[in-house]
Amino acid sequence: MTAQLHPVSGIPTPVKVWAPGKINVHLGVGKSGDDGYHELATVFQALNLGETLTLVPGGNGSIVVRGRYADADVPQGDANFARRAVNLLISALEDERDVDVLRDLDIIIDKQVPVAGGMGGGSADAAAALCGAAHLIGGVDDGLLHDCAVEVGADVAFLLRGGTAIGHGRGEKLSPVLTRGSFHWVMATSASQLSTPTVYSRFDDLNPDPEPAVVPAEVLTALAAGDLDTLAGAAVNDLTEAAVSYMPELAEVMEAGRDAGALLPLLSGSGPTIGFLARDAHHALDLAVLLQATRGVKEALRTTGPAPGAHIIDEH
Ligand code: ATP
Numbered sequence: 001m002t003a004q005l006h007p008v009s010g011i012p013t014p015v016k017v018w019a020p021g022k023i024n025v026h027l028g029v030g031k032s033g034d035d036g037y038h039e040l041a042t043v044f045q046a047l048n049l050g051e052t053l054t055l056v057p058g059g060n061g062s063i064v065v066r067g068r069y070a071d072a073d074v075p076q077g078d079a080n081f082a083r084r085a086v087n088l089l090i091s092a093l094e095d096e097r098d099v100d101v102l103r104d105l106d107i108i109i110d111k112q113v114p115v116a117g118g119m120g121g122g123s124a125d126a127a128a129a130l131c132g133a134a135h136l137i138g139g140v141d142d143g144l145l146h147d148c149a150v151e152v153g154a155d156v157a158f159l160l161r162g163g164t165a166i167g168h169g170r171g172e173k174l175s176p177v178l179t180r181g182s183f184h185w186v187m188a189t190s191a192s193q194l195s196t197p198t199v200y201s202r203f204d205d206l207n208p209d210p211e212p213a214v215v216p217a218e219v220l221t222a223l224a225a226g227d228l229d230t231l232a233g234a235a236v237n238d239l240t241e242a243a244v245s246y247m248p249e250l251a252e253v254m255e256a257g258r259d260a261g262a263l264l265p266l267l268s269g270s271g272p273t274i275g276f277l278a279r280d281a282h283h284a285l286d287l288a289v290l291l292q293a294t295r296g297v298k299e300a301l302r303t304t305g306p307a308p309g310a311h312i313i314d315e316h
Pocket of ligand 1: 073074075079080081082114115116117118119120121122123125126155196269270271
């Protein structure tokens with residue numbers, strides 16, 4: 001699909017793109033390398049809770065944030081991951097292709113993923129921006145799109161693809177994972193935020209000599225079989241202790257979810273959102289009602305995975 005042109009101005013019409021948020025179904029953290037990044041062995045799952053971006057050609061480069069988290073602290077200008085992603089694509093292609101249509105894009109973000117919650121909201125915006133920008137210029141080679149994604153952030157490459165995948169390295173070396181059925185999650189958000197670098201640095205203090213990061217084989221076989229109980233017994237997030245050390249109330253929220261029958265309370269990324277795996281849609285509804293009334297929980301959001309990666313949903 002290529003971009004449509006406005007019949008009078010000849011400018012490509014706006015394009016609407018959706019990209020998923022994510023949960024790390026497993027997050028193994030190893031040593032930190034010379035570049036300061038930790039060696040990860042993670043299993044990402046893309047969630048149907050995601051972001052919608054509208055890219056409007058011929059604008060003045062503005063960024064407007066709407067939606068559930070419109071009031072959150074989302075940076076303007078080049079600090080915004082969506083804008084940064086588009087700028088990287090421009091730099092990569094401007095010597096060989098006409099990319100002028102991307103230069104003054106207005107970006108409208110419908111923010112549905114909590115900000116700094118460990119669910120990859122900013123990364124989803126970058127993935128959506130890359131997908132939409134590629135569409136506006138008539139398509140871009142997957143390898144180049146992947147390189148731009150990784151330059152913005154390790155999770156962006158996964159959110160372009162979606163599904164369920166193992167991420168090695170910083171999380172950008174991806175291989176798909178077979179899953180069976182839908183996974184029902186209740187995401188319990190927090191009124192507070194946790195900074196990703198701070199949590200990793202506490203992990204280093206708590207684990208001066210960590211084991212190499214691995215994804216346990218049981219996690220993969222459980223995902224392939226849709227065996228929720230085995231998954232619950234095998235999946236962990238190595239950042240949990242570090243996150244709880246900053247926000248002890250997270251341990252109480254996890255306990256409340258367990259008491260309510262959640263199979264697996266799991267810190268999402270570096271937190272503070274906690275994902276709870278439910279048995280089915282009914283169980284997720286019960287869990288959400290209970291968690292919504294739990295101290296320390298701001299919102300209990302129901303969602304499912306695996307969801308598709310960034311894709312065009314509409315052209316005006
Ligand atoms: P991750 O799980 O990928 O570490 P996160 O979900 O915890 O990320 P984000 O919502 O992506 O957190 O935001 C992290 C920081 O990124 C924010 O505090 C903000 O300053 C910056 N940021 C840049 N662009 C965006 C964007 N489009 N939306 C949200 N935050 C953004």
